[in-house]
Amino acid sequence: MTLATIEAEQGLRAALALDPAGVVATIRESGMKGRGGAGFPTGLKWQLAAEAVAPDGVRYVVCNADEGEPGTFKDRVLLAELPDLVFEGMTIGGYAIGSHEGICYLRGEYVYLLADLEACLERRRAAGLLGPDVAGSGFAFDITIHLGSGAYVCGEETALIESLEGRRGEPRNRPPFPVVSGFRGAPTVVNNVETFAWAAAILARGADWFAHIGTDRSTGPKLLSVSGDVQRPGVYEFPLGVSIAEVIEAAGGHDAKAAIVGGAAGTCVPARDFGRAISYEDVSTGGAVIVVGPWRDLLEVAENLQWFFANESCGQCTPCRVGNVKLLEGIRALRRGELTVQQLEDMVSLGQTMRIASKCGLGQAAPNVLLSIIENYRSEVLGHIPVGAR
Amino acid sequence: MTTTLRLGTPGMPGGPAVTSTSVTVTVDGHEVEVPVGSTILEAAEKAGRRIPTLCHHPDLPDVGVCRICVVEVTGQRALQASCAYPITTPIEIQTYSRRVRQARQTIVDLMLAEHCGSCQTCGRNGNCELQDLAAEYGSDHFRFGQRTEPTRLFDTFGPSIRRDMNKCVHCLRCIRTCAELQGVGALGVIGRGDSTTMSPYLTLPISDVVCINCGQCINRCPTGALQEVDNTDDVWRAIEDPTKHVVIQTAPAPRAAMGEEFGLPPGTPVTWQLNSALRELGFDKVFDTNFSADLTIIEEGTELLVRLYENLVLGDHGRPVPQFTSCSPGWIKYLEHKYPEFAPNLSSCKSPQQMFGALIKTWYAQKNGLDPADVVSVSLMPCTAKKFEAHRPEMTDSGFPDVDVSLTTRELGRMIRELGIRLPDLPESDFDDPFGTASGSGVIFGATGGVMEAALRTVVELVTGGKVEDLFDHADITPVRGFEETRYAEITLPDTLGPVPPLLAHLVPDWDWLRGVTLKLAVVHGTANAQKVMEDIKAGGRFSECHFIEFMACPGGCLGGGGQPIPTSKEIRSARAKAIYGEDARYGETGRVRKSHENPAVLRVYEEFLTDGPCGHTSHHLLHTTYTPRGAFIATPSMTVPATTNATTNAPTNGGAR
Known part of the structure; x- marks a missing residue:
């Protein structure tokens, strides 16, 4: 794994040798897009936060370690194996945007990592890599860890910020975006764990190194969590642009029927499309590839994921709160052979509305897997509908 | 710009x-x-x-x-x-666009799928925003099904507000109203996904938390999820019982808004038609709460002067200044919860509703040879907190409840409609004696600043011996009028003051200590604003130097009360205020009294019944009260209601649960 080979603190030293704008420029030149899945250009995000008006000059760097997407576990491995690299990346981000305070929002279920992470921060303080004078540069930065409480929606950045502020984790309306008004109303950069790790690597090895890996619009390597019906589930590193078939083969998946790329919020790719590329311009993912074996009932998979969303919706907005329950009821009726074609069309219409009318990414992504199954496996789905109801 | x-x-x-x-x-x-x-x-x-x-x-x-x-x-x-x-x-x-149209229709259909309760049996039938949306954007059938069995909490434990979460569409208006408009925070969101629900702390019943019963949440609920506790049946039963003598007092704010229940534009007063309607309904007597508002002014004004004398001249700090008004039961409960240490600042006067009730069960019953047990005292109020106030155990000084049933504007509107009469078409008729005479000062109690203005008209005249018109044109004390969040005013008394009137001679020897004194006054409406003022007082700010502060729990004062017609907005409240101040001005134009201490009916009560004068022994027994420091945490071992699944079956049968 590339990240394990990055020399300790090389990126931080390189960053501190530049001015903050130079660090932002380096990240921009690398072409890196956010590794959490949404794919917003990291350099641009940092630039917007650096340029945003900050009352009292306060800005925040937040590491989104609320890794809750079903089928995703690469952040957990990074935090367990390479916590220094993640914190180094956060420190570089703080320097780049003019922030002195970083917060790592750790998924509640990862509490067992907390002691080690705190010890890591303590070591870094003792080594002068955090604190009032980072590596003798005069730049002050420190990091605290905030433990989540098990809500999937808190992985959504504005819900995460609400939770950090001590309220219910409910997404905010955007605009304003966190880079303008985030934690406590201050400009805030929220990045994924992996994004910070690669940021440190980019500063260590240079923007060119990163930009030459992957495709034109999806640069760099990407960690993928591969799971499901494969012989060797685990975290894999591939350059972006890799085909789904290559990933499945590496993990030992045979005769796969489909792959859920992007986790519960992702999309169901049928075997005939395994030649498609994992990249921001083709099949985008925060890292999850769940392989579906040939014997699986796809509607069972869909029911499982819809149940998850029905339970994890924050309950704020109508399309997500009610829509997920109605989709779940529809899938169950379909599996029982009690759905009509008209009702199936209503479900598709509902899913389309959820995609565009929900308040946040959770509700907007929740119908994705189901809609892609209905689209790609139409005959299999229609087979569940009694002849008289077609 | x-x-x-x-x-x-x-x-x-x-x-x-x-x-x-x-x-x-x-x-x-x-x-x-x-x-x-x-x-x-x-x-x-x-x-x-x-x-x-x-x-x-x-x-x-x-x-x-x-x-x-x-x-x-x-x-x-x-x-x-x-x-x-x-x-x-x-x-x-x-x-x-096509996408927008599809989204709106789907969202309305989802709301209809989530909402449980039939329009025909709902108190908001015909005035429901979900119905309106369904009519405009919904499809022609329940595309995503319809819930027919209630599964969520129906909280009927309080005397004022009932919450049927089966009808809730999760708009969060009640929560924002409670937390942000009113600064109370009795409601929050609990649960996630499909189980998300609006709830008081720990799913306690609304009666067991810091809810002040102001009912502002009801006014802003788009559906029938929040409604007042309906007491119309109690009133019908009393009217239909030949052994009962049923009287009603009507407050000024509902009279300025009742027209809205009959399709009239906001700000159309229907005071005199309403009197006819109440007689048609079968009330034996129709009284004007303004009468007891005038009585309140005499008592509260006297209390203020005595308090200032004892505090400023005699140095008795057991009578703290500023004095806070006590007419608004929402404000009272708010203070009892959030600032219990300031209870001594509250005027000990009962509200006009309760003073009136106390006189009905005593003086009125005696004069008319009635057994107070057979007298049913009903009130028409703009307010849901008045129901709670009427239930307070201390409001029974005569041995009987001062007020038996307190109705909101909406409830009485329903009764009148049920009777099949169109209120605006009725002839005008007057209030009944002996409480029929009221002053313009009583009328303006219905608007924020009204109690202050009424009190000033009386206090200034009692102290100066002159006319308030000498200080303010037409006795309109405009500095205390308006809708600003808080209003601060100063009135400097002249150097020459009059003699102490005989009515107060037993309480204060002279006014010498008030010569040239600047009275500092403030008017506050909405408890979120009250919170700001209270924090300022605690910090020793400008408001701590006030002598007298009027607090009203509801935005706009009583005219914006939680029992008033739905919807509400700033424009609607302004229109109602115009109706109220217009009625006061008409009192002047038609030569009727506009000052509480000139109300002959009030003076007669002091001559015949409250013979030891304002703040005297009888008045203290019947017209004054005490308060209960409650604090923010209520340690009632009361039943905890499960948030979901057939909570209704756990409800006590007398609570109206179904």
Whole structure:
């Protein structure tokens, strides 16, 4: 794994040798897009936060370690194996945007990592890599860890910020975006764990190194969590642009029927499309590839994921709160052979509305897997509908 | 022109204040110019396009959760909630498109699928925003099903507010009203996904938390999820019982708003037609709460003068200054919960409703040879907290409840409609004696600042021996009028003051200590504003130097009360205020008294019944009360209601649960 080979603190030293704008420029030149899945250009995000008006000059760097997407576990491995690299990346981000305070929002279920992470921060303080004078540069930065409480929606950045502020984790309306008004109303950069790790690597090895890996619009390597019906589930590193078939083969998946790329919020790719590329311009993912074996009932998979969303919706907005329950009821009726074609069309219409009318990414992504199954496996789905109801 | 823009959802920590001018927006092809920071909803309104809304309410910060107001913003994949999208750059908006139409219809159908309860049996039938949306945007059948069995909490434990969460559409208006408009925070969101529900702390019944019963949440609920506890059956039963003598007192604020229940524009007073309607309904006597408002002014004004004398002259700090008004039962409970240490500052006067009730069960019953046990005292109030107040155990000094049933404007509107009469068409008729005479001062109790103005008219005249008109044209004390969050006013008394009137001679020897004194006064409405003032007082700020402060729990005062017709908005409340001040002005124009201490009916009570004068022994027994420091945490071992699954079956049978 590339990240394990990055020399300790090389990126931080390189960053501190530049001015903050130079660090932002380096990240921009690398072409890196956010590794959490949404794919917003990291350099641009940092630039917007650096340029945003900050009352009292306060800005925040937040590491989104609320890794809750079903089928995703690469952040957990990074935090367990390479916590220094993640914190180094956060420190570089703080320097780049003019922030002195970083917060790592750790998924509640990862509490067992907390002691080690705190010890890591303590070591870094003792080594002068955090604190009032980072590596003798005069730049002050420190990091605290905030433990989540098990809500999937808190992985959504504005819900995460609400939770950090001590309220219910409910997404905010955007605009304003966190880079303008985030934690406590201050400009805030929220990045994924992996994004910070690669940021440190980019500063260590240079923007060119990163930009030459992957495709034109999806640069760099990407960690993928591969799971499901494969012989060797685990975290894999591939350059972006890799085909789904290559990933499945590496993990030992045979005769796969489909792959859920992007986790519960992702999309169901049928075997005939395994030649498609994992990249921001083709099949985008925060890292999850769940392989579906040939014997699986796809509607069972869909029911499982819809149940998850029905339970994890924050309950704020109508399309997500009610829509997920109605989709779940529809899938169950379909599996029982009690759905009509008209009702199936209503479900598709509902899913389309959820995609565009929900308040946040959770509700907007929740119908994705189901809609892609209905689209790609139409005959299999229609087979569940009694002849008289077609 | 510059505009201060708060980036960020109102009520949340905002972003930087940006000073800018205006921005041009294209709405359905029409260009409009709006101040930077305006919402898409505001821009569309300016362009003459109506966008449907549900969670949006003009009194509340927007949250953009119902999603019915979504529109297309060119260049954006997802639709945007127009109520919560602040415009900072020139954008192009489409309020209508195939995607928008499909989304609105789907969202309405989802709301209908979630909502459980039939329109025919609902108190909001005919005045329900969900019905309106379904009529405009829903499809012709329940596309996503319909819940027919209640599964959520139906809380009927309180005396004022009942909460049927089966009808809730999760607009969060009640929560924003309680937390942000009123600063109370009795309600919050619990649960997640399908189990999300609006609930008091720990799913306790509403009666067991810091709820002040103001009912502002009811006024802003789009459906029938929140309603007043309906007491109309109690009144019908009393009227139909030949052994009962049923009297009703009507407060000024409902009279300025009742017309809205019959389709009249806000601000159309129906005071005199209402009297006829009440007689048609079968009430034996129809009285004017303004009478006891005048009585309250005499008692409270006297208390103020005595308190100032004892505190400032005799140095008795057991009578702390400023004195707080005590007419608003929502405000009283708010103070008991949040600032119990300030209970000694509250005037000990009962509210006009309770004073009236106490006189009905004593003096009135005696004069008319009635057994108080057979007298049913009903009140028409703009207020749900009045129901709680009537239930307070200390409000029974005569041995009987002062007030047996307190009705809201909405409830009485329903009774009148049930009778089949059209209120606006009725002939006008007067109030009954002996409580029929009231002054204009009593009328203005219904508006924020009214109690203060009424008290000043009386206090100034009692002290100066002159006319208040010498200080203020037409006795209109305009500095205390208006809708500002808080109003602060100073009135400097002349150097020459009159003798102490005989009515007060037993309490204060002279007015020498008030010569040239500047009275500092404040008027506050809405408990969120009350909180600001109370914090200022605690910090020793400007308001701590006041002598007298009027507090009303509801925005706009009683005219904006939680029992008033739905909907409510600033414009509607202003219209009602105009009706109230208009009625006061008519008192002047028609030569009727406008000052409480000139009300002959009130003076007669002191001659015949309260013979030891204002704040005397009898008055103290019947017209004054005490308060209960409650604190923020209520340690009642009362039943905890499960948040979901057939909670209704656990409800006590007398609570009206079904």
